[in-house]
Amino acid sequence: MTGGALLAAAALALAAAAAPTAAADPPAGGAPRVLCGVCHPDVRVEFEQGVHAGEGFDCTSCHGGNAAAATIEAAHRAPFRGTPKRRDIPALCAGCHADLAKMTPYNIPADQYALYLTSQHGRRLAKGDESVAVCTDCHGVHDIRREDDPKSSVFARNVPTTCGRCHGAPPPGSPDGAPPVEGSPFADYQVGVHGQAFLAQANGAAPTCASCHGSHGAAPPGIGDVDKVCGHCHATARAYYREGPHARALREGTGPECAHCHGNHRIAPADIALLDTACAACHEPGSEMVKVAGGMKALIAGARDEIGRARAAVDRAAAIPLYVEDYQARLEEAHTSLVQASPVVHALDVRQVEPLTERARGIAKEVESEINGKMGERWWRRVGLLLFWFYLGLTLAVLFLIRRRALEGDPR
Amino acid sequence: MAPADPTPADPTPARRSLAAWLEARFNLTEMLAFLASFGVFPAELDTTRPFREALHDAWRRPLPSYARWPRVLGLLSFLLFLFLVTTGALLAFYYQPTESEAYRAGTAIVRDVTFGWFIHQMHRWSARLLLVILAVRLWRFFFQGTYKAPREAVWMAAVVTFLAATQADLTGRLLTWTTTGYWTTVRALEVIHALPVVGPTLMFLAGGTTPDSLFLTRFYVLHIAMLPGALLLLFYLHFNGVRRVGLSHAETEGRARGETARVQMINMIILAALVFGGLVTLVTLAPTPFEPAADPALTPQGMRPPWYLLAPHAIIEMTPSMLPRWAGGLVVETILLLILVLPFLDTSAGRSLRDRRIAVAAGIVVLAFWLVLTWHGYALEVRR
Amino acid sequence: MTDTENPHTGRPGGRRTAILWLTRGFLSLWAVGAASLGIGFLKAPAREKRPGEGLVDAGTLLSLPVGGARFVRHGARPLFVVRVSETEVVALSAICTHLHCVLKWDDAGGRLLCPCHSGSFDRTGNVLAGPATRPLPQHRVEIRDDAILVRT
Numbered sequence: 001m002t003g004g005a006l007l008a009a010a011a012l013a014l015a016a017a018a019a020p021t022a023a024a025d026p027p028a029g030g031a032p033r034v035l036c037g038v039c040h041p042d043v044r045v046e047f048e049q050g051v052h053a054g055e056g057f058d059c060t061s062c063h064g065g066n067a068a069a070a071t072i073e074a075a076h077r078a079p080f081r082g083t084p085k086r087r088d089i090p091a092l093c094a095g096c097h098a099d100l101a102k103m104t105p106y107n108i109p110a111d112q113y114a115l116y117l118t119s120q121h122g123r124r125l126a127k128g129d130e131s132v133a134v135c136t137d138c139h140g141v142h143d144i145r146r147e148d149d150p151k152s153s154v155f156a157r158n159v160p161t162t163c164g165r166c167h168g169a170p171p172p173g174s175p176d177g178a179p180p181v182e183g184s185p186f187a188d189y190q191v192g193v194h195g196q197a198f199l200a201q202a203n204g205a206a207p208t209c210a211s212c213h214g215s216h217g218a219a220p221p222g223i224g225d226v227d228k229v230c231g232h233c234h235a236t237a238r239a240y241y242r243e244g245p246h247a248r249a250l251r252e253g254t255g256p257e258c259a260h261c262h263g264n265h266r267i268a269p270a271d272i273a274l275l276d277t278a279c280a281a282c283h284e285p286g287s288e289m290v291k292v293a294g295g296m297k298a299l300i301a302g303a304r305d306e307i308g309r310a311r312a313a314v315d316r317a318a319a320i321p322l323y324v325e326d327y328q329a330r331l332e333e334a335h336t337s338l339v340q341a342s343p344v345v346h347a348l349d350v351r352q353v354e355p356l357t358e359r360a361r362g363i364a365k366e367v368e369s370e371i372n373g374k375m376g377e378r379w380w381r382r383v384g385l386l387l388f389w390f391y392l393g394l395t396l397a398v399l400f401l402i403r404r405r406a407l408e409g410d411p412r
Numbered sequence: 413m414a415p416a417d418p419t420p421a422d423p424t425p426a427r428r429s430l431a432a433w434l435e436a437r438f439n440l441t442e443m444l445a446f447l448a449s450f451g452v453f454p455a456e457l458d459t460t461r462p463f464r465e466a467l468h469d470a471w472r473r474p475l476p477s478y479a480r481w482p483r484v485l486g487l488l489s490f491l492l493f494l495f496l497v498t499t500g501a502l503l504a505f506y507y508q509p510t511e512s513e514a515y516r517a518g519t520a521i522v523r524d525v526t527f528g529w530f531i532h533q534m535h536r537w538s539a540r541l542l543l544v545i546l547a548v549r550l551w552r553f554f555f556q557g558t559y560k561a562p563r564e565a566v567w568m569a570a571v572v573t574f575l576a577a578t579q580a581d582l583t584g585r586l587l588t589w590t591t592t593g594y595w596t597t598v599r600a601l602e603v604i605h606a607l608p609v610v611g612p613t614l615m616f617l618a619g620g621t622t623p624d625s626l627f628l629t630r631f632y633v634l635h636i637a638m639l640p641g642a643l644l645l646l647f648y649l650h651f652n653g654v655r656r657v658g659l660s661h662a663e664t665e666g667r668a669r670g671e672t673a674r675v676q677m678i679n680m681i682i683l684a685a686l687v688f689g690g691l692v693t694l695v696t697l698a699p700t701p702f703e704p705a706a707d708p709a710l711t712p713q714g715m716r717p718p719w720y721l722l723a724p725h726a727i728i729e730m731t732p733s734m735l736p737r738w739a740g741g742l743v744v745e746t747i748l749l750l751i752l753v754l755p756f757l758d759t760s761a762g763r764s765l766r767d768r769r770i771a772v773a774a775g776i777v778v779l780a781f782w783l784v785l786t787w788h789g790y791a792l793e794v795r796r
Numbered sequence: 797m798t799d800t801e802n803p804h805t806g807r808p809g810g811r812r813t814a815i816l817w818l819t820r821g822f823l824s825l826w827a828v829g830a831a832s833l834g835i836g837f838l839k840a841p842a843r844e845k846r847p848g849e850g851l852v853d854a855g856t857l858l859s860l861p862v863g864g865a866r867f868v869r870h871g872a873r874p875l876f877v878v879r880v881s882e883t884e885v886v887a888l889s890a891i892c893t894h895l896h897c898v899l900k901w902d903d904a905g906g907r908l909l910c911p912c913h914s915g916s917f918d919r920t921g922n923v924l925a926g927p928a929t930r931p932l933p934q935h936r937v938e939i940r941d942d943a944i945l946v947r948t
């Protein structure tokens with residue numbers, strides 16, 4: 001071999017070693033001998049449980065080296081990457097996972113790396129902050145499972161816990177199993193309505209961290225974007241909010257968004273009590289705005305109480321029993337109107353809330369008065385009882401008279 | 413008049429011809445005597461004489477009144493039985509004994525049928541009162557010694573009547589297919605299941621061990637046909653026996669006045685009117701509320717067997733765990749059997765309380781035990 | 797059996813008879829009461845009108861334009877009857893399959909809207925949008941002469 005060819009070969013080899021290249025394709029033909037596990041048995045066991053092992057990848061796909069070698073020197077010969085540095089991991093994974101040609105056969109998207117670079121995690125990593133999450137922090141290092149595997153750390157059910165490893169983790173030095181830090185996003189989420197629904201009640205429709213922040217492109221919604229995120233599910237509330245003064249104020253400068261009143265992670269169940277507390281955070285007591293809030297609250301509370309009273313009347317009637325299915329159906333209509341009023345509140349306009357609450361209230365009042373009319377049935381029974389006693393008394397008197405006659409020996 | 417003269421001495425021609433026509437074809441006196449054997453008419457009738465004469469005779473005969481203490485309990489229980497049969501027959505016009513229809517039929521009766529709530533509540537209250545009165549009647553028989561010879565059969569009939577009435581009540585509770593009715597029956601079946609011989613017999617008659625549609629239908633048949641028939645037979649045996657052995661001394665001495673049968677009939681009518689009045693008052697002021705349908709898949713809390721089964725329930729639940737449950741049931745049955753054959757166990761000479769000291773003392777102890785066990789059976793559910 | 801004179805009191809007979817008949821009349825009112833109770837009870841209540849059994853009247857075909865819908869009250873389970881073509885009418889439950897709010901008909905869009913969470917269903921009950929996952933249950937419709945009858 002000429003010196004030039006040798007140099008070229010060496011240069012190629014160096015290039016192969018230095019460049020953050022894609023992992024080698026799985027070897028064709030029969031399964032080769034992979035001896036890395038001789039020295040790294042724990043890692044091998046983990047890796048075998050992951051999805052990459054099942055697709056024919058082995059240690060050299062990410063780490064390089066020679067899998068068939070029996071000695072360390074031979075195994076760790078170039079191209080050998082060893083343990084990749086944290087800041088190199090995204091690019092390493094992207095070697096395959098950003099390559100559409102490789103991902104399409106598996107029907108896996110190839111945009112994760114691009115998204116990651118836009119995310120807070122990616123941007124800070126690019127600035128040199130290595131404490132942010134990289135691929136392996138969320139997906140696992142060697143036992144990377146499919147997303148639909150319940151044991152995967154990115155399985156839907158496990159997403160909050162995975163994010164919570166950083167965004168709520170107890171400080172270093174805490175004992176194992178310590179609860180998340182008070183006030184951390186994870187702790188707040190667990191307590192809030194979304195966390196309760198998703199974790200405690202196993203309602204898969206409830207949002208997780210990724211639902212609002214995104215997964216690979218994870219970033220908190222920016223100012224002006226919060227209602228877009230919440231509005232993904234709470235579309236009706238968002239529509240009314242956008243009509244209202246708060247959204248207008250935001251467009252013109254600053255204004256409150258969903259999280260200002262409802263919280264971002266520690267979201268309490270929405271109740272009209274918020275109309276008392278949340279408004280006072282910015283508005284003077286006695287101001288027009290506070291009056292509007294008070295007005296809406298009074299309307300909704302009034303309708304709710306009226307429906308409650310009507311329901312109680314229906315229950316009393318059902319105990320007699322009277323036929324109440326029609327009334328129950330009408331109360332369902334009233335309740336529907338009342339439920340509609342909740343998102344309308346976000347328009348902060350009493351004139352929009354009023355027709356709904358008045359409809360609910362009207363139906364409930366009608367039902368209540370009709371039922372109370374029918375309850376007269378019970379009153380009639382008591383009147384009948386009094387008449388009966390009267391007649392019974394007379395009859396007994398007559399019977400006693402006849403009896404006395406008979407005792408006297410009346411020959412009749 | 414030795415031969416039966418079918419021509420009554422009545423002046424009105426129309427009445428005479430109709431009465432005569434009937435009298436020539438049927439023994440009307442025997443018909444009335446048949447009714448009398450169920451206690452409807454208080455006097456004995458000579459069935460060989462024509463109707464009018466026999467009646468005329470009986471009217472005037474002085475007899476001890478049934479409408480006074482202590483015989484009023486028997487009369488009351490029979491009156492309540494008549495109310496139950498009447499209201500039950502009316503209810504049967506609307507009731508459908510299948511799992512899918514029972515609750516709906518019951519709802520239709522109390523909600524849609526005119527006076528349906530009234531008939532239903534009359535039936536219910538009469539049943540509750542009947543059981544209490546039959547129990548009280550047993551106690552009064554005991555304390556007055558109305559089980560000593562020759563009245564052993566009267567006592568035994570009274571015991572069996574009470575037991576049959578409890579079975580009628582039990583079968584009736586399931587019919588509404590409400591939550592309370594269904595689960596009370598399930599708890600009661602647990603108790604009965606533990607009784608040897610009796611348990612399997614009832615399960616056989618009911619066609620199973622858990623209430624389902626076929627079970628309900630067979631319970632219905634027991635409730636409307638077998639048990640009322642048995643009760644009627646028991647009433648007949650009671651009246652027949654009493655006519656044979658006569659009313660006991662305690663019945664006739666002291667307060668008995670020689671009241672004619674005519675006065676007695678009026679007494680009975682007055683009593684019936686008072687009972688009816690009491691029932692109507694209870695029904696109007698304290699009806700049972702409308703209950704939800706039974707859900708066999710959902711066991712509610714706090715369901716207990718009916719009150720008369722609470723003491724057996726307590727006994728069976730107190731059986732130590734190394735013994736099988738039917739051992740407790742055997743204890744219950746033994747006690748019932750001893751109560752039944754009490755006349756043969758009590759060998760004291762006379763009927764007065766002094767003569768029967770041991771028996772009366774034993775009776776009081778049994779009553780106390782029964783009350784305590786009933787309370788314990790009630791409390792078992794609360795602890796759970 | 798009647799006397800004209802009572803040997804004990806010596807009262808005149810006519811008054812006696814009057815009292816007798818008055819008493820009999822008074823007491824027989826009980827029989828009248830019992831009879832009306834019994835007959836009232838035994839009179840079978842009207843059964844056809846109760847919801848959940850039999851046919852529900854949903855108005856006339858003539859008054860329902862093609863592509864239009866009508867809300868039919870029916871106890872706790874109201875319905876919509878939708879005329880999908882000249883000859884075909886579909887009866888759908890008016891209760892949203894998400895959280896049981898009562899639906900509204902949107903004539904312009906030819907669909908059923910749920911005001912609670914912005915769900916929508918098409919003319920035959922399939923889910924178009926929103927949180928509901930199950931389509932609306934259908935009922936059989938019979939058209940007799942001009943009357944639309946729904947079999948529930």
